[in-house]
Amino acid sequence: MPHIKKAELIEGIVYMPSRVRARKHAAPHNQIGTWLGVYLPETPGVDCFDNSTVRLDLDNEPQPDLVLMKLAAKGGQGRIFFDPNCIIKLP
Numbered sequence: 429m430p431h432i433k434k435a436e437l438i439e440g441i442v443y444m445p446s447r448v449r450a451r452k453h454a455a456p457h458n459q460i461g462t463w464l465g466v467y468l469p470e471t472p473g474v475d476c477f478d479n480s481t482v483r484l485d486l487d488n489e490p491q492p493d494l495v496l497m498k499l500a501a502k503g504g505q506g507r508i509f510f511d512p513n514c515i516i517k518l519p
Contacts, residue, residue: 437489457493464496473502 436443448454464476477495484490498504 434491436491437487440487460494464494467496473499473504475499 434445436445461478468474468476475497477497479491479493480495481489481491482495497506500507
């Protein structure tokens with residue numbers, strides 16, 4: 429649904445997020461993003477994504493604020509697919 433900016437599929441039900449609060453969400457998000465930005469170049473075998481869809485199975489596609497993923501080459505189980513409906517797919 430291109431007119432919807434963000435929605436998540438959880439257990440087959442589509443959820444629309446509520447408003448994002450500055451101090452309770454945006455500030456911690458910024459701090460964690462900064463931490464991951466420092467952690468990433470010091471930790472081979474991981475990658476980080478902001479606001480990408482994670483397909484866990486056919487009924488679950490959350491869109492977390494930040495994702496830290498262990499790469500397949502280093503034993504991670506997640507895979508990145510270039511499907512417009514799915515950014516990360518976990519078995």
